[in-house]
Amino acid sequence: xxxxxxxxxxxxxxxxxxxxxxxxxxxxxxxxxxxxxxxxxxxxxxxxxxxxxxxxxxxxxxxxxxxxxxxxxxxxxxxxxxxxxxxxxxxxxxxxxxxxxxxxxxxxxxxxxxxxxxxxxxxxxxxxxxxxxxxxxxxxxxxxxxxxxxxxxxxxxxxxxxxxxxxxxxxxxxxxxxxxxxxxxxxxxxxxxxxxxxxxxxxxxxxxxxxxxxxxxxxxxxxxxxxxxxxxxxxxxx
Numbered sequence: 001x002x003x004x005x006x007x008x009x010x011x012x013x014x015x016x017x018x019x020x021x022x023x024x025x026x027x028x029x030x031x032x033x034x035x036x037x038x039x040x041x042x043x044x045x046x047x048x049x050x051x052x053x054x055x056x057x058x059x060x061x062x063x064x065x066x067x068x069x070x071x072x073x074x075x076x077x078x079x080x081x082x083x084x085x086x087x088x089x090x091x092x093x094x095x096x097x098x099x100x101x102x103x104x105x106x107x108x109x110x111x112x113x114x115x116x117x118x119x120x121x122x123x124x125x126x127x128x129x130x131x132x133x134x135x136x137x138x139x140x141x142x143x144x145x146x147x148x149x150x151x152x153x154x155x156x157x158x159x160x161x162x163x164x165x166x167x168x169x170x171x172x173x174x175x176x177x178x179x180x181x182x183x184x185x186x187x188x189x190x191x192x193x194x195x196x197x198x199x200x201x202x203x204x205x206x207x208x209x210x211x212x213x214x215x216x217x218x219x220x221x222x223x224x225x226x227x228x229x230x231x232x233x234x235x236x237x238x
Contacts (some may be wrong), residue, residue: 187202
């Protein structure tokens, strides 16, 4: 996705890949939450009558989940059938589809919780959309970054966001196709955001300047361990 920008005249580069995936899975999640909100909210009266007539609540809940399972599997396929051939990422269709299935699974769960909650039915749609947007558009691990949230309560909050994990998984899957000749830039992106624990793997906070200096001058084929060794070497500036 990043390299296509360079070839196709766009200004996109590798640094834009994580933010692009944030938007992709945010849209998919919002669409999914709105769709699955109807599973329990529309038929609430029917389900209440079934419960009063002796139908098992657990059986009714599982049956509704199973009827939704087909759409959870189908909707990401339809979504990425369009996106994949427009953006032309280098990662495989199946890889991004699998992440999409997990995002839809998470989003359907959010919709179920809200639809059976005490929130008034007329307010459930807006609550679902707002929660999905907050978790997907603001708590995605890029601003604030995963690295800056280390050791704080925010790190726990980010861990509950579907988009924090979707962004990281999709970015890793896309970047592995560029690593042979752009590893230098990829390591710097990983380090800046905190992907793959790269901010912990490379170096301590006191040596951030050394890491940046090494990555600016290092060959593109240099690995993370080689960057770490070179940054730790007192004479690497010479």
